Amino acid sequence: MLAVSYKVPVLNAGELPKQNIRDQVYAVLRDRMYRGEITFNDRLIDNELAAQLKVSRMPVREALLQLKNEGYLEGTSRGFVLPQFTPEDIANMFEIRLLLEPTAAAASCSHATVEGLGRMKAAVDQADRAHQKADVLGYISANWAFWTAWVEMVPNDRLVQVINRLRDHAQVVRLATLKDKEYRALSLARTKEILEAFLKQDPEDVKDKVAHNLRASAASYYAKLQSELDQKGTAPAQEPAAPRRRSRQG
Template sequence: MVQSLQFSQPLYQQIYDIIKSSILAGELKPGQKVNVSQLAEKYNISRTPLREALRQLQIEGLLVQDHLGLSVVKLEETDFKDLYECRLMLEPKIMGLILKTVANEELEEIEKVLLKAESAFKEGNLLQLLELNAQFHDWLLEASPNKRALHLLQQVRSFLLLYRANILKNNEHNREILKEHRQILNALKARDEAAVIQNVENHLRNDLERGTNMIRE
């Protein structure tokens, strides 16, 4: 169903949100070509805001440009593993630093995000669950005192968004991920650095296995 555009947001932001949701929900499939003219006609907008939206999706790694044109990024096992190796090198160390700076009040706010994610899982709202799972990591990582390392990690996580969306189509994976997020949060609240790093590494390695199996299916 075609979503209607509103006047409350810039057009490029609205069309960006619509196309991004279509990609993450699987309506636009990995490898599928994106026709700019058809999209402009479909949403009755000029090419200027549309191209700005598509440019932002390219920056985030959801769309790719080659000699054949613009298309949704393909799910590639080698690329996925390379990205997760980057996460494994960066994220546990960053989380260890966060433990020294994150306030109890911030952990309480992060727990609220986790509770919302658990509710979204029970309601079967996968796109909201994807967003809330991302927020869980984002809120934690924002407490990092090393902003350069944080910026690198955010780039890696952005390129993994489509992979994560596909992993979340499996309910058992959702249950496991929420349990692992809860374990990470509990370790942070206990101020146990070794447990924080171990739980983060376990979560990432489990995600790597979940994603690899998803790609191979």
Template sequence: MKAETLPRQNLAEQVYLRLKADMHEFNLVPGDRLSEAEIGTRLGVSRTPVREALFRLRNEGFLAVEAKTGWFVKPLDFGKLDELYDLRITLELASLHKLCTQGPQDASELDGLKAVWLVPAAERLSDARQVGALDEQFHATLVRAAGNGEMSRVHWDVTERIRVIRRLDFTRADRIDATYAEHAKILRAVLQRKPDQAQLLLKAHIEQSKTEVRKITLHTLHEARR
């Protein structure tokens, strides 16, 4: 079935997801310009769903548009990223406290994390994209396991908005090794129901990631695209 035969809403959703994936995979980086016509040709759709997708991404803060120059990926806003990281820390610390004091809603979720993060060094993954996805899953699972659906929803929104920056962390082998070690310590503290220790470890872990964000330059993003 050709894409054009699908309802427009589905087409716009497909274009939206493709463009967002392009940003998360560094195919599009801050400052890159986008052409409605080029996107439509590349994805085999008309300009209407392309425009709908672009406006949706603009409303979410990923893109901007100017009358003379058209659409472009917004520059990194480190002030906004700091705020998002602060919100992330608040949500995750609250979730960890509840998780450690009241237990998980579903114990199998923590079992799943153990199978990924409490493994010998020889069994660790090294692919940046895979580790980046598993890192998101680790933090999202801790929040979800605490049982507050609204906190989980807001946390996932934050995750999507900082995804590009977080995944740059895993283009370096030392950061992958550090993530495995730090996740293992956090998870063990949760399993042992030690809220203070778990929160201390988690905050240090996220603060380190936040520090790494400050080292990112446009050159770093272009290097990741290669």
């Protein structure tokens, strides 16, 4: 495995306080994770990253340890790697996301701004172009921008923090499914449906569309995983159980 090569702004350790350098390295690495530019084949090694970023080793080490403590990376005998989640881990994450994200999206729709909707529309256009060019990383980046645009309009900051953390850990699903042209096309279609519901200012429709997207994303991931298991002749993957629907009162 090789250390990841980055095209990033050069950080000068002599011009910025150590704390700021660590924060900037942290932000660079998180951004690369969001965009799918760090994969499960990549190994992040502090001294090699420090050389690439032209900073000292210590702030890079601190940024990597922070990412490890937050669950974004796992430590190994030589460097750090993306965590390998089990199918049960993924199922649990989808179950929690299904309980939180549809309601959050409805609240976002109720508090939507012209600027926020514009960012969502621009992200969908970017995703469409990336899909047509078979630009997987470009599509993942646009998909992330779309999701970020509506999450930023959610009025509950604590809810946003929880959703962001769960979404961060869903990178394994994006990397597994969005490389496939068919799955990517379905993802794009669902994203356009969510945008349309936002533009209609229909919170209930937004809620339904986001829930549908999560269930479809989970199904795509498990179908992809099952296909790989079939090729290896191993046991079938277990799909996540959908959360129970509560009956409406009144």
